[in-house]
Amino acid sequence: MTVQSLPEVVDVAWLADHLQDTDLVLIDSTSHLEVPEDGPYTIESGAQTYLDEHIPGALFADLLAEFADPENAEPWTAADHDRFAAAAGALGIGDGAKVVVYSQHAPFWATRLWWQLRFEGFDDVAVLDGGLPAWKASGGAVTSEPATATPREFTGVRRPELIRSTDDVAAALDDPGTLLVNVLGEEDYRGETTTYPRPGHIPGSVNFPVAQLIDPDTGTLRPLAELRSEFEEAGLLDPNRKVVTYCGGGIAATGVAWALAQAGVNDVGVYDGSLTAWTADPDLPLVTGPSPR
Template identity: 75%
Template structure:
């Protein structure tokens, strides 16, 4: 069991500053759970953007230190936003590890079900993490830019509609990547329980949006590469496990004034 909690407080004015969930984990967690710090151990320390995916060697060392490796089944949860759990799920798949699942609803669902909690920190049993990176599951800014005119690539912006349309001042510039459709990640969840809506319901919406069309490559993006993994996770549950994630997402894209942005409604 892995707790991947990260906090992202959004200030009224100024940039957000992500925070580790280590203190929240220390205060309470599911018995036996270990903590994975997405901001440090599993991130690229040389990249100015927080939680950029680490290279394979760094990731393998961090995962192995937590006991993730051959013979282990990994259950990942977050103490609030499920998409921190899907982020680690995606990173594990990116590095060639498939025996991982997300605890639907995270810690709130665990509490609602009467699950036990503890503040006792468990000691991991290290394992050798062996896997090969799957480059098709990640995209760089250069790769996304090169595919703008490729009809075989479907870019999917998973943010809310106002942000997609460019009506919200969140990033260095407003709008969405040309040609990308809008499929808000928040719509994946039941608003009352925070759990994933039935996969059969979501499959209908995925098909309507063209996300299950095997003739095109699907690449999701968001603000910083977290929420985008939520749609990739749900699509995998619906049967499509080859979705790429633009890791830098709008934080990286809008930082380059030469890269195009458009505003307005989705082209679909």
């Protein structure tokens, strides 16, 4: 059976129906992030949790080891195009593939790979709504048996408009056509935590916590009609402004980009270094306090 062009999100019933499709490539992109109450965050690959259990047929994409720039100080900085294309192709992501990405906990590891694929010019990718927890809750089987990839050639062409560097963000601080969106929690935004070297948010940015995308009871995406109303209220659907999202390290920022794509905003820029990069430079401004909206 051939999978038709994918939307940004599919549910577990869809995946169960299509799990044996020959052109489907299922990817577990889990990483682990620990944020203590009184210090910087720590990171760990999800390779071991993939080996412990995963959806049958799923392959593992190591966002830290394979899809990030090994020369960059920020851990998840997007790899150059050739490195990305080689890593994606080795997993069978390429011409003729339909890709579904999931995570074992927070969905934003999956949206990170969704965004990287779109950034590199590949559109047939969806995120599994609710990830592994939703799959297991529905009665879906899991396995510890690693899957074997069938390599493909990855020929996507990079879309530079979907990424922002620190210099890009600094240059846009006074640009009325740019809307910077901090997707961290309100306490992080206000500067009341010590997760990053310096507290606060980038001047002029508004706060739209990525956590409010997800239903806390089900772990799945909230109804798009509700989210669209909240996007509108926050100014994220203003056709005269280009949305640029940021977070701590460029992961959660992709979650809001993913949700906005479902609302028809397909050109969101993601600040890849986010606060990890911004706060490392003492000359770059930060402000504290509540969102202006």
